[in-house]
Amino acid sequence: MDPLLTFIVILVGFYGLATSNNIIKSVFCITIIESGIILLFLNLGNFEGGTIPIIGEDVVAIVDPLPQALMITTIVIGSTVTALALMLCIKLFHHYGSIEWSKIFGKGDAS
Amino acid sequence: MLSSVSRKLILIAAMAVVFGLFAASLIDLASLYNDATKDYFFEHGFEETGSNNLVTGILLDYRLFDSLFEAGILLVAVSGVIWVSKHDFADKNPNFMIDKYKTPDLFISFARLVYPLLLAFGLYIILNGHLSPGGGFQGGALAATAILILYFIDKNKETDIKRIVTIEKVLYLAIILVALLSLFTRSTAFTNFVAPAAGRQWQVVYLVTLNVLIGLKVAFGLWTIFTAFLKEGR
Amino acid sequence: MADLTLLEITAYALQILLIFIAIAIVLHKNNRTIIILIASFSLVVSALYVINNAPDVAIAEVAIGAAIIPLIYVISISRQREFIVLDRAMDDFIISDEEFTGYGYRLLKQFTDHYHLDLNICNDPMICQMEGPDQNVCERTNVDLIVSKDEKTGTYYLKGKESSLLMHKLEEMAADYSDIEVQTFKDVEFGE
Known part of the structure; x- marks a missing residue:
């Protein structure tokens, strides 16, 4: 596990967020960034030779359980926030008849 | 106005700078993060929370205040989805868009097989949250997936969405009340209401209760969300 | 480098695969393929x-x-690709002899092909005979366009939302027909 490789995933997500014209593509990119950040946090607590954070008979070294506890809620909350964003996208399409940033911001030059 | 190609080049250059800063910060990681919490949880976590799974112990005991607000954000997001979708849910939904695409029969028979298994697996994950990997949040998501399969089996299934949201609000109140019980028994809010001295079998009662409540709340919240989406689309 | 364990090699391979999938998601044009990705x-x-x-x-x-x-993505992507028309005219303007052969259908088909949308015509009697003015029906059923007919003059009205960017093009295309009139009504503001 290399945090640099994970950080490249986050940067790819930011690149897509900045350049994509489609609103749903932007929501996809937010999902990518979120997964990358979760991987970074888990990588922080992990170390070689550690076991999963469950106390058992002969457990001598566990990985840090704190980042994992924070990240579980992030996944569940992130999915609901994605759902809210997509519902807003559907409403935007009903309202403007288009789902692209350039057309919605510059309403005059629709072609 | 710059051309789009040069704008993309500037963006990539800015990202390279950010990447360099991140790589530089990795050298000094020890000042940002250390092993003190990990050692504390490893030595005292089992005695203080009574949970073998330390992740569940942290979620339901040490950081219960955080978990309460995470569950609250779930409630707010569900309310937002319903508010934005602005359907009159009391109306019967016109199903003119569903009829065009028939679900294959093979898929329906397979879904009938999978549905009880998935629901039982979700309940197992919820109930065993303090022993094995799992807990309220994960088990609730699995149970919601099981309920989603029901919609493939029966397309014309009617759901009273207002009742589900009401149940979810009541469950959230119940979670807060169970979390506040420790104020009366141990005079500290938001921790286990059974003292560690009472023995592990009594501490587990609290863990299972709160896991079941959180699991049901997450399942009902996700159920509301995909019902709103299914009403929106086909 | 020589003493990498099998788990580490798998981890590196999966991370590189992750980067490739992320790049594919960002660069791909077709939204339906992205759901699988x-x-x-x-x-x-x-x-x-x-x-x-x-x-x-x-x-x-x-x-x-x-x-x-994936379910919520599938629903939102399929909703952004279709144009729902509610047919309240109830004659051969769009549907004649159970087939889509009317000249109104040809106009709408030409219009939706221009924007690469799927035309979806609804003539369910339960919805079409819903009472109230067209604007309220449009809000309650979430359709994009309503076709209705004035019985006295025989003019067909195509009613859509004022805020929609598609309506200007429809007005241009309908200018060739004398008995078709495009009307827009003001939609309620976002989030009211």
Whole structure:
């Protein structure tokens, strides 16, 4: 596990967020960034030779359980926030008849 | 106005700078993060929370205040989805868009097989949250997936969405009340209401209760969300 | 480099695969293909969670990413690709002899092909005979365009939302027909 490789995933997500014209593509990119950040946090607590954070008979070294506890809620909350964003996208399409940033911001030059 | 190609080049250059800063910060990681919490949880976590799974112990005991607000954000997001979708849910939904695409029969028979298994697996994950990997949040998501399969089996299934949201609000109140019980028994809010001295079998009662409540709340919240989406689309 | 274990090699391979899937998601044009890619992204990422000794997080990711996230993406993407027309005229303007052969249908088909949308015509009698003015029916059933007919003059009205960017093009295309009039009504503001 290399945090640099994970950080490249986050940067790819930011690149897509900045350049994509489609609103749903932007929501996809937010999902990518979120997964990358979760991987970074888990990588922080992990170390070689550690076991999963469950106390058992002969457990001598566990990985840090704190980042994992924070990240579980992030996944569940992130999915609901994605759902809210997509519902807003559907409403935007009903309202403007288009789902692209350039057309919605510059309403005059629709072609 | 710059051309789009040069704008993309500037963006990539800015990202390279950010990447360099991140790589530089990795050298000094020890000042940002250390092993003190990990050692504390490893030595005292089992005695203080009574949970073998330390992740569940942290979620339901040490950081219960955080978990309460995470569950609250779930409630707010569900309310937002319903508010934005602005359907009159009391109306019967016109199903003119569903009829065009028939679900294959093979898929329906397979879904009938999978549905009880998935629901039982979700309940197992919820109930065993303090022993094995799992807990309220994960088990609730699995149970919601099981309920989603029901919609493939029966397309014309009617759901009273207002009742589900009401149940979810009541469950959230119940979670807060169970979390506040420790104020009366141990005079500290938001921790286990059974003292560690009472023995592990009594501490587990609290863990299972709160896991079941959180699991049901997450399942009902996700159920509301995909019902709103299914009403929106086909 | 020589003493890499099998688990480390798998972890590196999965991370490089993750980068490639992310680049494919960002660069791909077709949104329907991206749904498959996002599901596989979720699968690879949960495998990486297991390698990071976090089975709790992996279960949450699998439970969320297997069914619920692809479902909401599928619904929102399929909704942005279709144009729903409610036919309240009830004559051969669009449908004659149970087939789409009317000249109104040809106009609408030409219009939706211009924007690469799927035309979806609804003539369910239960919805079409819903009482009230067209604007209220449009809000309650979430359709994009309503076709209705003035019985006295024989003029067909195509009613859509004023805020929609598509209506200008429809007005241009309908200018050739003398008995078709495009009307727009003001939609309620966003979020009211």
